[in-house]
Structures are given as C-alpha cells and as structure tokens.
Amino acid sequence: MSIIELNEIYTAYEGGDKPVIRDLSLSVKPGEYVVIGGPNSAGKTTLLESINGLIRITHGSATVCGLDLRRSGNEVRRRVGYVIQNFYFDPFTPFTVEEVVMMGRYGRMGLLKRPSRSDFEAVDKAIRLVGIEELAEKTIGTLSGGQQQKTMIAHNIAKEPEVMMLDEPFSNLDFNAREYLQGIFKNMAGNGTPILMVSHAFDGLPETRIHLVVMNRGRITYDNVCDADEVEPIIRDECAVV
Numbered sequence: 001m002s003i004i005e006l007n008e009i010y011t012a013y014e015g016g017d018k019p020v021i022r023d024l025s026l027s028v029k030p031g032e033y034v035v036i037g038g039p040n041s042a043g044k045t046t047l048l049e050s051i052n053g054l055i056r057i058t059h060g061s062a063t064v065c066g067l068d069l070r071r072s073g074n075e076v077r078r079r080v081g082y083v084i085q086n087f088y089f090d091p092f093t094p095f096t097v098e099e100v101v102m103m104g105r106y107g108r109m110g111l112l113k114r115p116s117r118s119d120f121e122a123v124d125k126a127i128r129l130v131g132i133e134e135l136a137e138k139t140i141g142t143l144s145g146g147q148q149q150k151t152m153i154a155h156n157i158a159k160e161p162e163v164m165m166l167d168e169p170f171s172n173l174d175f176n177a178r179e180y181l182q183g184i185f186k187n188m189a190g191n192g193t194p195i196l197m198v199s200h201a202f203d204g205l206p207e208t209r210i211h212l213v214v215m216n217r218g219r220i221t222y223d224n225v226c227d228a229d230e231v232e233p234i235i236r237d238e239c240a241v242v
C-alpha cells in the first residue's frame with residue numbers, strides 16, 4: 001500500500017500558461033526515505049505543494065494517505081507535515097517558539113478546543129528532540145535563521161504527521177545540526193512515516209536505503225533506490241545530461 005500515489009499528473013499555477021509538472025507519476029510507501037534532487041526551477045517545490053493539495057492538479061489522479069487529493073486537500077494538509085523552503089518572520093511576530101510548535105497541534109485539536117495534556121506532551125517532546133529548549137519562551141521573530149528553521153521542524157514533528165515533507169530544511173543549519181536532524185528523520189522513516197526531502201546538499205545523509213527522485217523541467221528523470229553515497233553522483237549525472 002502506497003501512502004502517496006501520483007498517476008500521470010499535470011499541475012499548473014493559477015494564471016500560469018504552461019503546466020509546471022508534466023506527466024509525473026510517483027509512488028511512496030510507508031517508511032521510505034525519499035530524496036528529491038534536481039536543478040533550480042526543476043519543479044521540486046511545486047511537487048511538494050502538489051502533494052499537499054496547494055496547487056491544482058489539472059490532469060491525472062492523486063491519492064495521499066488514501067484520500068483523493070483533488071477533493072480532500074484540507075484533510076491531507078492536516079495529516080502531512082511540510083517544512084517550507086522560504087519563510088520569513090517579522091521581528092515583531094508575537095508568538096513564542098513554544099506557541100509556534102503548539103500550532104502544529106491545531107489540526108488535531110479542532111476549533112476552539114484547548115490544548116490537552118497530550119498536546120503539551122507532544123510539544124515538549126518535539127522541542128526536546130530538536131534541541132531548542134532554551135528558546136521555548138523567545139519570540140520567533142527574534143531568532144536566527146537556523147533557530148527559526150529548527151522551530152518549524154519542531155512544529156511539524158509535534159504535528160505527528162503521516163508523511164513528512166521538507167524543502168531544503170538545512171539551508172541555514174551547520175553540519176552538526178544537519179547530521180543530528182537527519183538522524184531524527186531516519187528514525188521517523190524507521191517508524192513508518194515516509195520522509196520526502198528536497199535538498200541540494202547531501203553530506204550527512206543517513207546511512208539507509210534512499211528512494212532517489214531526480215527532477216528536471218517538471219518531470220521525473222530518475223526514480224530508483226540507491227545508497228546514500230550514490231545520491232550525489234547520480235544527481236550530477238542526471239543533471240549533466242540536459
């Protein structure tokens with residue numbers, strides 16, 4: 001059983017004249033660690049946004065967590081974690097790190113409900129796991145880029161998603177933080193939650209079988225399993241072809 005099943009999908013941005021993603025099929029099973037590579041503007045972010053129901057699928061069929069993406073976008077977004085590529089918090093954003101991580105629980109709480117003990121526990125656990133305890137009371141806009149990135153990762157871990165998607169989550173993080181967080185994602189995959197990671201930097205990839213997807217010009221040009229140390233050369237080869 002696949003958690004993500006895309007069959008020959010096309011997606012287009014509102015007002016865009018051409019489909020960004022063309023004739024794309026992808027199947028992701030529980031526990032897979034998927035690395036998505038490819039050059040700038042290949043369509044990697046667009047692929048993640050399509051899986052999250054944020055971009056209209058014009059042709060083809062798509063299910064995520066057994067739900068039809070074209071009908072159940074809201075429910076899919078409740079179940080899928082998504083650390084976005086570029087975010088910016090105004091320095092005066094009034095929310096603390098703890099509050100931002102708690103927002104990861106909102107989809108489970110329902111409207112107007114107060115956080116329960118298990119919500120607080122999930123938030124505490126995520127904050128400890130990512131190692132940002134000392135930031136918990138600080139407002140997010142006053143943190144460094146890397147600290148904000150860790151907070152957004154903790155927010156998505158607290159969500160306890162059925163799929164975890166990350167779009168260049170390490171761009172602001174030092175080597176130790178990258179390696180440590182990669183270990184966390186490997187454990188999540190080991191517990192059955194598939195990881196979809198868009199990245200341009202492959203040092204510190206976990207030693208595990210990788211499901212490698214390479215994109216170019218809106219299509220998938222490579223889709224196979226490989227070892228962690230093969231990821232970079234395969235992407236380099238794939239991108240040299242065009």
Ligand SMILES: Nc1ncnc2c1ncn2[C@@H]1O[C@H](COP(=O)(O)OP(=O)(O)OP(=O)(O)O)[C@@H](O)[C@H]1O
Pocket residue numbers: 013014016020038039040041042043044045046047085
């Ligand atoms: N909001 C948008 N409206 C219209 N076109 C868009 C929009 N966002 C992206 N595109 C186009 O979609 C294509 C794919 O962009 P995308 O952001 O998915 O690339 P990417 O592979 O994530 O690149 P990068 O490595 O630079 O992040 C690009 O040609 C881009 O111009």
Ligand SMILES: [Mg+2]
Pocket residue numbers: 044045046085167
């Ligand atoms: Mg991108």
